[in-house]
Amino acid sequence: MGMGRPRAFDADAALDRAMDVFWRHGYEGTTIAQLTEAMSINPPSLYAAFGSKEGLLKAALDRYTEKRDAWMDKVLNAQTAHEVAERFLMEHADAQTDPANPPGCLLVQGGLACGTGSENVPFELAARRTRTEDQLRERFVRAKAEHDLGENVDPATLARYLSAVTSGMCVMASSGATRETLREIAAVSLKAFEEQTKG
Amino acid sequence: MGMGRPRAFDADAALDRAMDVFWRHGYEGTTIAQLTEAMSINPPSLYAAFGSKEGLLKAALDRYTEKRDAWMDKVLNAQTAHEVAERFLMEHADAQTDPANPPGCLLVQGGLACGTGSENVPFELAARRTRTEDQLRERFVRAKAEHDLGENVDPATLARYLSAVTSGMCVMASSGATRETLREIAAVSLKAFEEQTKG
DNA sequence: CCACATCTGTAGCGAACACTACAGATATCT
């Protein structure tokens, strides 16, 4: 028995193209026609490989999360909690205004509110955002154990705060905020972080 | 010559219904069928009154802005810049988790990234968000003139920071953040504000 | 009460949507 005709396109490269389209137009604003054109494949190939439009989004999110994890490792490996916060904020300001990508972040621009039948999409995006928040919180728990953060500091609050600020930066990036503007916001936020860790 | 059959529905009440649907499902996730059902009218009435789906959104946004302006007046009329920031943040935390409305804010949940043909929607929402930011900035300019804020404080930075935080709160509210969580974030943000106004 | 202007409800328009049937192509395994 044979193994069948092999796939003629690179799945990861195609996912990168799909990611860009979802990122730029949101899940519901993206059409299969746009996706197949960007991925340079025909609909049957898309459906054979990813099952459905939502399946393709999840595959793209998986790939996005992979890249993000590598990036988060760099952030989390900073020596101090303060430096973690600084890197997190500043790298976000840069990433969200990187001309290589659409503005903002796929996990926000992908869709906060969707129509009937796509309720799962905002939920899926939220789960990935929560993951980042969890990583930050765990890092701050460690910092607390290492006496890098004081006893009366709440790691969950810090993580939620940073997560909120970077989500807000996504919103501003989507409406044209420059890298400098986002860095300014990041700098102010960092002061709140400092103040919070003193208390 | 006669003046024609009068409209049988209340336009403002209908707009409130439409606002809720756009808010909950986003512009692109909302269908005309959902709108007409929520508004208790038929499509021809909708199109006679508002022109198009996008026209209806703009009308709903105008009504939203009206209410928001009344609300912002209360915020901006606070005695000090610090109290303006506090009210702005805390009222946002409450409004975004008010069970009378969908979570978050129409100006964010309405749609950050839209499909081809609806590019105008994110732009329109962003313009309304900028309006709030402008109101804050002007208030801080005044505070500076009144020596309520120091000479080396940048009103634009403060306004942008508060705008970013509340936008981030919208994202968190859309994924189920509680009122207490948002208030916590608001409290941390307020510390950044205080710190920023000292410098 | 009549002419007119506008609204309302039914019913359905063309277009675009996500998705797929099918036939031919291309690999593997024996």
Next chain:
DNA sequence: AGATATCTGTAGTGTTCGCTACAGATGTGG
């Protein structure tokens, strides 16, 4: 080489989308 399994491209499928033609209803002005 032959059988088989999977992919690819063409050309659609049924459904839903935003929107509207039309006829009847309901008000105003003369």
